Amino acid sequence: MSKTVVIKGGKIINHDGELRADVRIENEIVVEVGANLKGDVELDASGCIVTSGFVDLHAHLREPGKEEAETIETGSRAGALGGYTALVAMPNTDPPQDSVAVIDFVREQGKRAGLVDVIPSGCITLGRQGETLAPMAELAQAGVNFFTDDGFGVQDASLMRRALEYARGLGVTLAQHCEVAELTKGAVMSECQCCTDLGLPGWPAIAEELMVFRDIELVRITGATMHFLHLSTARSVDLVRAAKRDGLPITAEVTPHHLSLTQELLASYDSVYKVNPPLRSNDDIRALKIGLLDGTIDAIATDHAPHPRRDKEMSLDMAPPGMLGLETALGVVLAFGDLEIKDVVALLSWNPARIAKIDNAHGRPIAVSEPANICIFDPELSWSVDLQRLASKSINSPYVGRTLRGKVRHTIFRGTPTVIDGQAQK
Amino acid sequence: MSTYASLNSPHEVMSATDVRRAIVRIAHEIIERNHGIEGLAIVGLQRGGTWIAEAITKQINEIESSVTVPVGALDVSLHRDDIGIRPVSLGAITDIPFDLTGATVVLVDDVLFTGRTVRAAMEGLNNFGRPRAVQLAVLIDRGHRELPIRPDFVGKNLPTQKDDDVSATSDGVRITAMNASGK
Amino acid sequence: MKHLRSIDELGHSGLLEILQLTDHMTEINQRPVPKVPALRGRTVASLFFEDSTRTRLSFETAAKRLSADTLTFNVSTSSVNKGESLRDTVATITDMGVDAFVVRHKSVGIPWQIEQWTKASIINAGDGAHQHPTQAIVDCYTIREATHTARFDGMQITIVGDIKHSRVARSNIQAFSMLGAKVTLVAPPTLLPPDVSHWPVDVNHHLDEVIPTSDVLYMLRLQSERMSQGHVPTLREYSEQYGLTQKRVARLRDSAIVMHPGPMNRGVEMQIDPSDVKNSLIHRQVANGVSVRMAVLFDLLGSGANLGGQA
Numbered sequence: 073m074s075k076t077v078v079i080k081g082g083k084i085i086n087h088d089g090e091l092r093a094d095v096r097i098e099n100e101i102v103v104e105v106g107a108n109l110k111g112d113v114e115l116d117a118s119g120c121i122v123t124s125g126f127v128d129l130h131a132h133l134r135e136p137g138k139e140e141a142e143t144i145e146t147g148s149r150a151g152a153l154g155g156y157t158a159l160v161a162m163p164n165t166d167p168p169q170d171s172v173a174v175i176d177f178v179r180e181q182g183k184r185a186g187l188v189d190v191i192p193s194g195c196i197t198l199g200r201q202g203e204t205l206a207p208m209a210e211l212a213q214a215g216v217n218f219f220t221d222d223g224f225g226v227q228d229a230s231l232m233r234r235a236l237e238y239a240r241g242l243g244v245t246l247a248q249h250c251e252v253a254e255l256t257k258g259a260v261m262s263e264c265q266c267c268t269d270l271g272l273p274g275w276p277a278i279a280e281e282l283m284v285f286r287d288i289e290l291v292r293i294t295g296a297t298m299h300f301l302h303l304s305t306a307r308s309v310d311l312v313r314a315a316k317r318d319g320l321p322i323t324a325e326v327t328p329h330h331l332s333l334t335q336e337l338l339a340s341y342d343s344v345y346k347v348n349p350p351l352r353s354n355d356d357i358r359a360l361k362i363g364l365l366d367g368t369i370d371a372i373a374t375d376h377a378p379h380p381r382r383d384k385e386m387s388l389d390m391a392p393p394g395m396l397g398l399e400t401a402l403g404v405v406l407a408f409g410d411l412e413i414k415d416v417v418a419l420l421s422w423n424p425a426r427i428a429k430i431d432n433a434h435g436r437p438i439a440v441s442e443p444a445n446i447c448i449f450d451p452e453l454s455w456s457v458d459l460q461r462l463a464s465k466s467i468n469s470p471y472v473g474r475t476l477r478g479k480v481r482h483t484i485f486r487g488t489p490t491v492i493d494g495q496a497q498k
Numbered sequence: 499m500s501t502y503a504s505l506n507s508p509h510e511v512m513s514a515t516d517v518r519r520a521i522v523r524i525a526h527e528i529i530e531r532n533h534g535i536e537g538l539a540i541v542g543l544q545r546g547g548t549w550i551a552e553a554i555t556k557q558i559n560e561i562e563s564s565v566t567v568p569v570g571a572l573d574v575s576l577h578r579d580d581i582g583i584r585p586v587s588l589g590a591i592t593d594i595p596f597d598l599t600g601a602t603v604v605l606v607d608d609v610l611f612t613g614r615t616v617r618a619a620m621e622g623l624n625n626f627g628r629p630r631a632v633q634l635a636v637l638i639d640r641g642h643r644e645l646p647i648r649p650d651f652v653g654k655n656l657p658t659q660k661d662d663d664v665s666a667t668s669d670g671v672r673i674t675a676m677n678a679s680g681k
Numbered sequence: 682m683k684h685l686r687s688i689d690e691l692g693h694s695g696l697l698e699i700l701q702l703t704d705h706m707t708e709i710n711q712r713p714v715p716k717v718p719a720l721r722g723r724t725v726a727s728l729f730f731e732d733s734t735r736t737r738l739s740f741e742t743a744a745k746r747l748s749a750d751t752l753t754f755n756v757s758t759s760s761v762n763k764g765e766s767l768r769d770t771v772a773t774i775t776d777m778g779v780d781a782f783v784v785r786h787k788s789v790g791i792p793w794q795i796e797q798w799t800k801a802s803i804i805n806a807g808d809g810a811h812q813h814p815t816q817a818i819v820d821c822y823t824i825r826e827a828t829h830t831a832r833f834d835g836m837q838i839t840i841v842g843d844i845k846h847s848r849v850a851r852s853n854i855q856a857f858s859m860l861g862a863k864v865t866l867v868a869p870p871t872l873l874p875p876d877v878s879h880w881p882v883d884v885n886h887h888l889d890e891v892i893p894t895s896d897v898l899y900m901l902r903l904q905s906e907r908m909s910q911g912h913v914p915t916l917r918e919y920s921e922q923y924g925l926t927q928k929r930v931a932r933l934r935d936s937a938i939v940m941h942p943g944p945m946n947r948g949v950e951m952q953i954d955p956s957d958v959k960n961s962l963i964h965r966q967v968a969n970g971v972s973v974r975m976a977v978l979f980d981l982l983g984s985g986a987n988l989g990g991q992a
Contacts (some may be wrong), residue, residue: 573708576709
């Protein structure tokens with residue numbers, strides 16, 4: 073006895089075209105697309121875009137282990153408010169997601185919250201220690217097809233090679249946080265003039281690029297599928313572009329903050345701007361945007377990284393890196409990304425759904441008999457972040473005081489509205 | 499009967515000649531009061547009193563040419579108990595190149611007003627030693643004392659309103675009324 | 682001016698103001714009773730998260746000479762780590778009624794961060810490798826005193842050593858340039874930041890080339906850890922290439938000044954005893970420390986706070 077939900081007066085954007093029509097949803101699927109539809113719940117979508125719900129390839133939900141920063145429930149709610157219907161949960165939890173027990177727990181918590189599909193990723197190495205491989209086959213059998221040690225890169229080249237070979241055998245995707253740790257010891261921000269003035273150790277661009285280059289070559293010899301997390305430099309984009317031209321099975325993502333904020337913000341001494349990889353220069357931002365336009369970069373992923381207020385109040389060198397991202401992703405990308413709306417949808421929904429291999433349920437066209445995971449957003453609405461009203465348990469958003477453009481009005485997950493008029497329904 | 503000029507234009511109350519004569523008279527009075535110049539030391543308060551102190555000392559040394567009376571300058575801004583009236587004048591440093599202990603110190607200032615500057619000066623002198631006596635010479639006493647301070651030697655007594663501006667230089671002394679009289 | 686946290690925040694006119702105020706303080710320190718009531722009733726709290734007896738004592742003496750009350754919090758390094766303690770410490774001390782904090786911390790930016798937790802004035806006694814503004818003011822004052830010039834136009838100042846990790850260097854580069862000096866940095870490339878092209882300096886990797894033309898030779902301390910971090914092969918090699926040796930002293934101009942912020946690593950950057958160096962002003966740097974800090978405290982807390990608006 074589920075209610076029928078009707079989305080009224082919006083503009084549907086699908087892969088193959090756009091149309092103005094109402095959408096009727098029943099029992100978790102779209103049952104009708106047409107004019108003047110009626111239903112039990114009617115959602116006003118006038119002035120809005122109606123499209124498939126967003127998929128985040130990169131969210132830190134902190135549970136288990138750091139529940140004071142975020143839980144799977146609060147993170148899911150933040151995601152739903154941001155238009156997301158699926159989140160890939162990063163494995164740097166405590167205990168880490170390198171065992172079936174933890175994977176099942178995370179999945180269960182996601183189901184219990186019932187706001188988005190929580191897709192747990194697995195670790196590449198046991199405990200993310202970078203020494204031995206995690207039991208990838210066992211995890212794959214438990215449904216994991218995306219593995220990363222995110223937070224660290226796998227430093228040992230021969231171990232990474234083994235991991236890729238093993239992954240190829242399983243048909244799963246490995247994702248890399250590219251950072252050569254020896255080059256970034258103690259680094260707090262990008263290596264640039266600003267960090268020279270502050271007397272802080274910097275994170276040189278080559279620390280990322282060297283690992284991007286290495287892994288591209290390892291993919292070349294192993295044939296495994298690789299996804300590059302949060303690329304941040306112009307040269308990384310060039311390397312991935314060349315690799316794709318060579319037909320290698322590589323995908324890449326960029327975060328909203330790397331498209332909109334620059335390294336000079338660290339001169340405010342505010343560790344809300346501290347993130348790994350660090351904020352970079354305007355030239356890097358330009359190159360990343362070109363990479364989005366020409367398809368070198370496939371997806372925008374938030375790298376949503378909540379930290380308790382106390383941790384972010386520490387000095388620049390002591391504070392943990394990371395920023396919130398789920399609730400602001402759309403607003404930042406539309407305000408600063410210089411992208412067409414259709415491209416934004418591809419980057420936030422269709423492409424990441426494919427990369428996460430959940431495109432049977434997410435990133436689908438809005439059409440009859442398709443699963444109803446839908447995001448309805450107003451692309452013109454100007455708004456700014458109110459820390460009191462964030463659904464996330466943490467408040468480390470770098471966008472306080474900045475005007476964003478584009479806000480989610482309603483989100484529908486498996487046919488049920490999780491967000492109506494910007495309010496979470498549970 | 500008002501001796502004030504119209505608002506905001508200065509009114510001269512002592513000419514250059516009047517000032518010169520007052521300084522000569524004060525020099526004589528100092529010598530007379532102290533029965534000579536033995537143990538005498540003149541200290542001008544930065545900034546307004548230093549030129550007068552120099553002038554008085556020169557005069558005294560001309561009158562009594564046997565011994566030279568020393569003159570110094572004292573910056574009281576760091577001894578004040580109130581903010582703002584005489585802030586630190588950068589460069590106007592204290593210079594007292596002689597021992598004050600046992601001396602009769604004549605403090606010299608241009609205008610005596612609330613008395614707080616002189617109080618601060620007396621405290622400042624303590625940093626340098628213990629004078630036998632401290633006397634006060636001022637070119638103008640304009641009233642409105644807030645402390646029990648009285649001058650020993652005065653160039654001219656000048657009744658003023660509290661917010662009038664009084665300026666004293668070797669070219670003369672001028673008053674500028676800041677408010678209509680009677681307010 | 683509410684805080685003294687960096688030379689660039691202080692600005693050129695602020696720097697000149699403090700230098701001139703210091704003359705007043707120098708005179709006071711020469712009096713038989715070197716004490717004035719200017720900051721009576723004010724409280725100055727030292728928050729030193731890094732060991733430094735000399736700087737802390739210098740500030741405390743300065744406060745006392747101005748009749749201020751002092752509070753000392755010597756926070757041991759082990760309890761330093763959590764931002765929570767820092768915030769609590771600052772807020773608690775503020776509640777006790779404090780007018781100024783003098784803060785030294787190994788983390789860059791602390792003097793700016795604590796501003797949100799207190800209304801007191803903040804004086805930076807050193808934040809990581811970022812800034813040490815009072816040291817720079819002491820150094821400028823010392824040079825002025827020795828050369829009797831208010832500006833340093835045409836002066837060639839050479840700073841030698843671990844620039845990369847030196848807050849003294851960063852503050853001094855700004856201060857010396859503001860006063861018109863030409864600054865040259867001498868260090869191996871590993872001890873320079875990766876990119877100094879936007880700094881108003883020349884760079885030379887060979888000390889012997891700049892010795893004959895230097896008016897001021899400013900030696901920085903090299904910490905022994907730098908060797909284990911791969912910045913220099915051995916301390917001995919560093920000392921040979923960049924240390925102040927007998928030979929180098931002999932090649933200095935007669936009028937050249939030698940300075941060092943202290944403490945010294947004898948045998949490393951100083952192979953020769955500074956008391957044997959004719960033009961060493963290291964002892965003046967120490968002596969001027971109290972006067973400069975008195976000027977800073979008075980400028981922030983005393984009638985000097987009104988200096989800006991007065992004629």
